[in-house]
Amino acid sequence: MAVIRRLPRYYQYLNRLQKKGIQKISSTELARMMGLTASQIRQDLNSFGAYGQQGYGYNVVDLRFEIQNLLGLSENYNCIIVGAGHLGHAVSHYERFAREGIYITAMFDVDTELVGKNVGHLPVYHVDDMGKYVKKHKVDIAILCVPADVAQGISNLLVGCGVKAILNFSAFDLNVPEDIFVENINIIDSMFTLTYRIGEKKRHIEEDLNESMFEEEEDVTTLF
Amino acid sequence: MAVIRRLPRYYQYLNRLQKKGIQKISSTELARMMGLTASQIRQDLNSFGAYGQQGYGYNVVDLRFEIQNLLGLSENYNCIIVGAGHLGHAVSHYERFAREGIYITAMFDVDTELVGKNVGHLPVYHVDDMGKYVKKHKVDIAILCVPADVAQGISNLLVGCGVKAILNFSAFDLNVPEDIFVENINIIDSMFTLTYRIGEKKRHIEEDLNESMFEEEEDVTTLF
DNA sequence: TAGATTGTTAATCGATTAACAATC
DNA sequence: TAGATTGTTAATCGATTAACAATC
Numbered sequence: 001m002a003v004i005r006r007l008p009r010y011y012q013y014l015n016r017l018q019k020k021g022i023q024k025i026s027s028t029e030l031a032r033m034m035g036l037t038a039s040q041i042r043q044d045l046n047s048f049g050a051y052g053q054q055g056y057g058y059n060v061v062d063l064r065f066e067i068q069n070l071l072g073l074s075e076n077y078n079c080i081i082v083g084a085g086h087l088g089h090a091v092s093h094y095e096r097f098a099r100e101g102i103y104i105t106a107m108f109d110v111d112t113e114l115v116g117k118n119v120g121h122l123p124v125y126h127v128d129d130m131g132k133y134v135k136k137h138k139v140d141i142a143i144l145c146v147p148a149d150v151a152q153g154i155s156n157l158l159v160g161c162g163v164k165a166i167l168n169f170s171a172f173d174l175n176v177p178e179d180i181f182v183e184n185i186n187i188i189d190s191m192f193t194l195t196y197r198i199g200e201k202k203r204h205i206e207e208d209l210n211e212s213m214f215e216e217e218e219d220v221t222t223l224f
Numbered sequence: 225m226a227v228i229r230r231l232p233r234y235y236q237y238l239n240r241l242q243k244k245g246i247q248k249i250s251s252t253e254l255a256r257m258m259g260l261t262a263s264q265i266r267q268d269l270n271s272f273g274a275y276g277q278q279g280y281g282y283n284v285v286d287l288r289f290e291i292q293n294l295l296g297l298s299e300n301y302n303c304i305i306v307g308a309g310h311l312g313h314a315v316s317h318y319e320r321f322a323r324e325g326i327y328i329t330a331m332f333d334v335d336t337e338l339v340g341k342n343v344g345h346l347p348v349y350h351v352d353d354m355g356k357y358v359k360k361h362k363v364d365i366a367i368l369c370v371p372a373d374v375a376q377g378i379s380n381l382l383v384g385c386g387v388k389a390i391l392n393f394s395a396f397d398l399n400v401p402e403d404i405f406v407e408n409i410n411i412i413d414s415m416f417t418l419t420y421r422i423g424e425k426k427r428h429i430e431e432d433l434n435e436s437m438f439e440e441e442e443d444v445t446t447l448f
Numbered sequence: 449t450a451g452a453t454t455g456t457t458a459a460t461c462g463a464t465t466a467a468c469a470a471t472c
Numbered sequence: 473t474a475g476a477t478t479g480t481t482a483a484t485c486g487a488t489t490a491a492c493a494a495t496c
Binding site (some may be wrong): 004005007008009011012032035040070071072073075077085086087089090091093094096101102138141164165166167171179181183185186187189190191192193194195196197198199200201202218224 | 235
């Protein structure tokens with residue numbers, strides 16, 4: 001799992017290298033670029049198959065292609081956004097998804113102000129019609145942009161009608177059967193790791209200050 | 225670091241328990257709720273200080289308060305959003321931040337259509353005025369909602385004028401001095417871990433099919 | 449062939465889990 | 473006191489790093 005979470009980043013960097021027209025890359029060079037160790041990169045890539053060539057390095061185009069395959073990006077995916085609020089709205093504008101074969105085809109909401117209208121190029125339907133839509137269009141992935149208090153209910157609906165995976169932006173830990181994949185993006189929690197680190201740094205500085213004050217005191221006693 | 229990433233979740237669950245009026249919680253019970261082991265919870269909490277009481281468990285109110293402090297949430301933070309596009313717009317509507325003392329006070333963009341206007345209750349200023357604003361208002365945290373190709377440039381500006389931490393929504397790995405904290409939220413990458421898992425499952429199913437076909441063949445040979 | 453760099457094994461490190469003594 | 477549950481040490485597990493033989 002630790003390796004899998006690095007795969008999209010490998011893919012990102014290889015895309016850029018390819019765009020720059022760079023043909024080969026060594027684990028050492030890629031490590032330097034990505035802030036990893038060369039050893040880890042070789043270990044990671046090798047765990048999926050020997051994509052490199054001794055004495056040469058990795059062929060950028062080939063490796064990019066292999067990782068694209070590993071990430072399942074040679075397939076197409078149907079996708080919906082549930083929750084047509086600001087966040088759903090924002091995600092609907094990510095053009096990158098379509099370029100990787102991930103097609104967002106509709107949005108769902110309960111707000112009658114929104115239902116029937118279009119958000120960007122996407123139609124907004126009522127959540128009541130979601131089950132039928134998901135089955136008819138064989139939706140693979142749902143992007144959940146609803147408030148925490150309705151997230152579990154919506155999730156149950158989605159699972160019930162055959163969605164395979166959920167990208168969950170709600171601040172609620174969904175309970176799903178183990179064959180359904182959930183990826184959580186929790187903006188609040190991410191922010192809290194920042195406030196933690198700012199606070200921790202502050203505590204350290206205060207500690208150091210106290211220590212140096214203590215040292216001064218010791219110096220004073222030494223005087224007597 | 226692994227523990228720190230769990231802290232916001234502990235905080236979340238303890239908030240809910242407190243709201244429900246539950247007064248004490250054992251590591252076993254909390255573990256069940258959160259899908260962790262009781263051992264891990266005791267280890268985690270103990271690494272910050274002995275907040276529990278043997279034979280009783282953890283006092284919900286006290287523990288919640290301790291974790292709130294650990295997360296630095298007894299302090300206030302000034303925060304800006306850079307990039308007044310859909311995503312910046314969406315984040316500006318997160319009311320939870322203000323309730324935890326994280327005050328978003330302004331947005332910045334280069335789009336002259338947006339500059340001077342208001343997005344929600346937030347004024348949108350030009351990025352050229354960002355440095356002055358950050359210094360004047362002692363901005364601690366910047367939420368970066370800009371395209372990948374300008375992210376590093378904006379990051380340099382922010383670091384240069386004294387921002388302590390960046391919540392980075394751009395699909396670009398920022399290069400910052402080591403005393404600046406960056407938390408990445410990469411929606412595309414998160415999506416790719418889902419497509420990976422869907423693809424992996426598919427591969428497993430195909431494998432199993434091949435195996436059972438192979439077994440059948442063996443059965444046939446046994447017949448002769 | 450010599451140089452470079454992978455693939456792979458072994459060593460290290462860190463995080464999780466198990467176990468139980470301490471103690472409320 | 474007995475029961476419950478933490479705090480803490482030791483054992484296990486997994487992930488990262490180091491090292492080097494294989495080989496292009």
